[in-house]
Amino acid sequence: MCAAVYIVSTVTGYVLTSALLLKCPTLLHWRKRERFLSRHISHRGGAAENLENTMTAFKHAVDIGTDMLELDCHLTKDEQVVVSHDANLKRVCGVDAKISDLAYHEYIGRVLIAVQHIGEPVILWVSSNHTGNYHQVQE
Incomplete structure (x- = not known):
């Protein structure tokens, strides 16, 4: 029972964290500022x-x-x-x-x-x- 609760809580935490970071990636990575824009x-x-x-x-x-x-x-x-x-x-x-x-x-x-x-x-x-x-x- 204790192992099952641990596994369920770990998987749930992983899924929620993944969903949050997928929606808000700037929580971990800042947007890259382009210093040089090349069109051709x-x-x-x-x-x-x-x-x-x-x-x-x-x-x-x-x-x-x-x-x-x-x-x-x-x-x-x-x-x-x-x-x-x-x-x-x-x-x-x-x-x-x-x-x-x-x-x-x-x-x-x-x-x-x-x-x-x-x-x-x-x-x-x-x-x-x-x-x-x-x-x-x-x-």
Whole structure:
């Protein structure tokens, strides 16, 4: 009898507390104040309008008034930072190789082959000396 009363009171307390917190979540968590409101984010520099991760795409996105540019970074085997949406070069370059398995000079060779076919720099890379400078892979 005593155990049954304990179980019923515990379950009842749990249900009532859950219902209260569901209706009033700010009892535990304060509302988040947004300091930056972004209405337009250009994924991969606006990949639907230009070739992804190119300076042309990023400049176009800024020109049309985007609030934020999004890009993905990966490290090569020799710890060079490169910008590429995929961790694998298959979709962009047609070569089934992971960026993390290639040294930077091997990576550049694979990307240059793709650049020759497309005619525009495909992937933007950032130097590993963290200066914030960017360079484009070109033919």
